[in-house]
Amino acid sequence: MDSAAASRAPARAAEGRLFFRRRRVFWLLPVLLLFLPPFLNQYQQYVVNTVLVYVLVGIGFNVVVGNLGLLAFSNVAYFGLGTYGSALLMAKLGWPWAATVIPAGIIGALAGVITSIPAVRGVRLFYLAILTLAFGELMRWTYVHWESLTNGSMGMTVPSAAFPLDTDRHRFYVFLVLAILAIVATDRLLRSRFGRAFEAIRGNEVAAAAMGIPTNRYILLGFAWSGFIVGIGGAMFAISVGQVSPPSFNMQELILEFAVVMVGGLGSLIGSVIGAAVLTALPQIFISFPGFQELVFGVMIILVLLFLPRGLVSLLARLSPLFADRFYRE
Amino acid sequence: MPEPLLTARGITAGYGSQQVLFGIDLDVYPSQTLALLGANGTGKSTMLNTLSGFVRPWSGSLRLDNEELAGKPAHRIFRRGIVQVSQGRDLFPDMTVEENLRLGAAIRRGPVGQLLDNVFGSFPRLAERRAQQVRLMSGGEQQMLAIGRALMSQPKVLLLDEPSGGLAPAFVREIATIIGVLRSTGVTMVLVEQNIKLALKVADRFLILRDGRAFERSDMREGAISEEEIVRSIYL
Ligand SMILES: Nc1ncnc2c1ncn2[C@@H]1O[C@H](COP(=O)(O)OP(=O)(O)OP(=O)(O)O)[C@@H](O)[C@H]1O
Ligand SMILES: [Mg+2]
Numbered sequence: 001m002d003s004a005a006a007s008r009a010p011a012r013a014a015e016g017r018l019f020f021r022r023r024r025v026f027w028l029l030p031v032l033l034l035f036l037p038p039f040l041n042q043y044q045q046y047v048v049n050t051v052l053v054y055v056l057v058g059i060g061f062n063v064v065v066g067n068l069g070l071l072a073f074s075n076v077a078y079f080g081l082g083t084y085g086s087a088l089l090m091a092k093l094g095w096p097w098a099a100t101v102i103p104a105g106i107i108g109a110l111a112g113v114i115t116s117i118p119a120v121r122g123v124r125l126f127y128l129a130i131l132t133l134a135f136g137e138l139m140r141w142t143y144v145h146w147e148s149l150t151n152g153s154m155g156m157t158v159p160s161a162a163f164p165l166d167t168d169r170h171r172f173y174v175f176l177v178l179a180i181l182a183i184v185a186t187d188r189l190l191r192s193r194f195g196r197a198f199e200a201i202r203g204n205e206v207a208a209a210a211m212g213i214p215t216n217r218y219i220l221l222g223f224a225w226s227g228f229i230v231g232i233g234g235a236m237f238a239i240s241v242g243q244v245s246p247p248s249f250n251m252q253e254l255i256l257e258f259a260v261v262m263v264g265g266l267g268s269l270i271g272s273v274i275g276a277a278v279l280t281a282l283p284q285i286f287i288s289f290p291g292f293q294e295l296v297f298g299v300m301i302i303l304v305l306l307f308l309p310r311g312l313v314s315l316l317a318r319l320s321p322l323f324a325d326r327f328y329r330e
Numbered sequence: 331m332p333e334p335l336l337t338a339r340g341i342t343a344g345y346g347s348q349q350v351l352f353g354i355d356l357d358v359y360p361s362q363t364l365a366l367l368g369a370n371g372t373g374k375s376t377m378l379n380t381l382s383g384f385v386r387p388w389s390g391s392l393r394l395d396n397e398e399l400a401g402k403p404a405h406r407i408f409r410r411g412i413v414q415v416s417q418g419r420d421l422f423p424d425m426t427v428e429e430n431l432r433l434g435a436a437i438r439r440g441p442v443g444q445l446l447d448n449v450f451g452s453f454p455r456l457a458e459r460r461a462q463q464v465r466l467m468s469g470g471e472q473q474m475l476a477i478g479r480a481l482m483s484q485p486k487v488l489l490l491d492e493p494s495g496g497l498a499p500a501f502v503r504e505i506a507t508i509i510g511v512l513r514s515t516g517v518t519m520v521l522v523e524q525n526i527k528l529a530l531k532v533a534d535r536f537l538i539l540r541d542g543r544a545f546e547r548s549d550m551r552e553g554a555i556s557e558e559e560i561v562r563s564i565y566l
């Protein structure tokens with residue numbers, strides 16, 4: 001809210017111009033990350049790249065479930081369509097990967113608009129959840145059965161790309177730039193009147209409409225934005241894994257994506273970034289213990305939901321108000 | 331008599347196949363208060379919701395400043411200046427008092443500080459609680475907030491649906507005072523009230539609904555009508 005910002009303003013002035021008390025301190029993180037690759041082996045680099053993919057997947061999903069507050073679960077469909085879209089443009093039309101990034105986002109955004117239709121027509125809660133889940137499953141069914149295009153359940157190979165997309169280490173820098181762009185753009189969106197409208201809709205939809213906010217328009221826009229960001233994440237995923245197959249977009253994937261948002265902190269942009277990092281990287285530590293990964297994953301979700309219902313970001317918000325973005329509430 | 335600011339002609343409306351309003355006419359004059367009275371379930375809220383666009387009329391005309399608004403979506407009608415404080419108050423429970431008030435001016439561009447000061451000036455109770463979460467406020471305080479928030483948008487016509495509903499007598503008096511002050515500062519209002527004493531005190535004109543129709547002796551002028559007469563025309 002404006003008002004939250006306004007009431008924090010005097011405090012901020014009192015804090016002075018200390019670099020570490022201001023939001024731009026966050027820029028230190030990507031700068032430090034630039035120096036990370038030399039310390040990583042190829043596998044670790046791949047994991048870090050996957051974290052960056054899930055940063056986009058998480059912040060996109062969060063716009064719908066966290067900021068708009070709608071129980072819509074088509075996120076995996078946006079992700080899958082972005083992935084297949086990018087992979088097919090490369091494999092069938094011979095496009096360079098870079099040229100497929102925005103189209104993958106647009107495909108995701110279109111899927112966002114389509115899946116917003118029930119919500120715009122007033123479908124909520126359970127019914128919205130089931131309809132949007134069904135859309136995701138329908139897409140997975142399509143990847144499996146449209147064999148002439150997708151090579152079905154065998155999966156399709158993504159053509160290898162030239163510099164700077166040839167190695168995990170090189171891709172990392174490209175992914176980092178995309179992740180930063182996605183974060184900054186989404187942050188801008190959420191701080192604009194769009195974000196205020198999202199928050200009003202989440203708070204009380206009827207009241208939002210009663211305040212002159214065209215709620216349907218904003219709901220459609222939120223879904224489209226979500227699909228756009230997640231679709232771009234799909235393009236990153238395609239080039240990163242090199243092999244695309246339908247099981248990557250199943251229910252288990254949805255649970256992972258939902259957990260990224262929940263564990264990080266529902267509604268918080270920073271939270272989604274943290275959730276992506278923790279849930280993508282942490283299970284890798286236990287990779288050599290088969291079955292243990294899922295266990296760790298499940299226990300994490302339970303612990304966070306029980307003891308930190310506002311997500312991991314609420315721990316950081318206790319340390320510094322920098323982490324309490326406008327969507328963070330006690 | 332000046333030109334009416336808001337006029338409704340032949341409004342019919344309902345839910346599904348159930349008709350609730352059977353051709354309502356009303357006129358609201360600038361800086362006056364029209365009280366809409368009637369027994370439970372006669373369609374008072376439905377009429378207000380039709381004026382604010384939350385219920386789409388089946389037929390009829392609704393004009394504000396000679397602009398036809400019937401059938402327009404609620405957010406458009408709000409932008410034209412018809413602002414409703416609904417029976418359920420429709421606040422944002424997880425937000426603070428100030429955040430709720432600021433959302434009242436959400437569609438306005440530019441600074442809202444002056445508006446906020448005005449509202450806090452007329453509602454000292456809200457000023458004391460500006461950072462409080464709305465969920466934790468009493469019903470009366472919430473009612474004040476709902477009225478204050480509506481004023482943030484500087485409405486041309488303010489629609490109030492049972493502002494005294496469910497409140498303790500002390501709060502009812504306070505709300506009555508507030509409505510009186512609004513009227514004296516020239517705010518145009520349509521007021522639905524079960525509390526006839528309150529309605530008599532603040533209204534310039536009355537419209538009585540019975541089963542979705544305007545009662546024949548409606549539109550009675552102040553002074554010419556007693557509480558008893560109103561009660562009789564509502565219920566008998
Ligand atoms: N959303 C709705 N869906 C279906 N029927 C409704 C709805 N709202 C109201 N009704 C019906 O319309 C009729 C008029 O209701 P309305 O709320 O307009 O009455 P009212 O005069 O405001 O009553 P009260 O004094 O109890 O607030 C009632 O029979 C009610 O059951
Ligand atoms: Mg009513």
